[in-house]
Amino acid sequence: AVLCREKMTEQQGNPDQLPADKGQGGLAVFEYENFRGKKVELSGECKDAFEKTQRIGSVIVESGPWVGFERPGYAGEQFVLEKGEYPRWSAWTNCQSFYSLCSFRPLKDSADHKFHLFENAGYEGRKMEIVDDDVPSLWAYGFQDRVASAKVINGTWVGYMYPGYRGRQYVFEQGEFKHWNDWGATAPQIQSVRRVRDMQWHKRGCNSNMASSVMGHFSLFIILFLKDLCYAIYF
Missing domain, CATH: 2.60.20.10 (Crystallins)
Incomplete structure (x- = not known):
């Protein structure tokens, strides 16, 4: 409501x-x-x-x-x-x-959301692609907590330092972020991300009680690039 x-x-x-x-x-x-x-x-x-x-x-x-x-x-x-x-x-x-x-x-709202996370600065290292979904734990989906660069293809996103949408928040709007300093961070650490939408996603607008969603089921397509190998993981 x-x-x-x-x-x-x-x-x-x-x-x-x-x-x-x-x-x-x-x-x-x-x-x-x-x-x-x-x-x-x-x-x-x-x-x-x-x-x-x-x-x-x-x-x-x-x-x-x-x-x-x-x-x-x-x-x-x-x-x-x-x-x-x-x-x-x-x-x-x-x-x-x-x-x-x-x-x-x-913040701008969008019907479509696509987000690329990279292990190292300059869009190097392992890559994670998130399409139209929220991720309460990067670890749970096979990615590490080190995120040193990012590209927002569509939509607006918010990243959190800890799983379950906890800790310091970083807003990612459409564009490229070559280094973690570009989104205002002092270290390359992000452990959960979600879409920002023009809707009420919590009954009181509060994000402090989201840990239970970590174990929920999310349909997510992740692409992990490691050296010359490409892994496609479906949930």
Whole structure:
């Protein structure tokens, strides 16, 4: 079920429309947890939400998807925000540390998704191709956790440092990433990836309880290239 905008209350206050560039999607940020306090609505890119509010304690994504950043100017840690409610900081990150959101931009949606992962920088070494599917564990599908370069053929993806869609997030939009620094990482480690889609994939918009999906069945075609050999693996 799609979570709709809650009715305004005196506690929430009147919404401010933050000037933003043209874009798709709609997102509302609130000053305090549980959608209380001052409300600011976004309809496009926002380099610094703190120009209109002193803090961000909760978020509602009415249409999307979006990516939020830890610091102004689209810098720092990235957090994918899909349609749904995020009543507190722990709903947009599964880390134990507190993470604020300071800047936002909408992400493009696509009907088709294709992602190539490479073991080494410069698109060298073993290769994994993922087509229209989510992978809760690269190890479970015969690939290692070392991902040093990548190519997004179609769609938008998010990679995670750990299995089960846990840990630091990295957004991959259509294009080429020759080195792990290109997606903002300090080390070539990705252990799970999934598609970013304009849909509510968790009832509260939270990605912290996905470990059970690791054992689920996924139809996935993986191509592994090792030296002169080519292995095709079906699940």
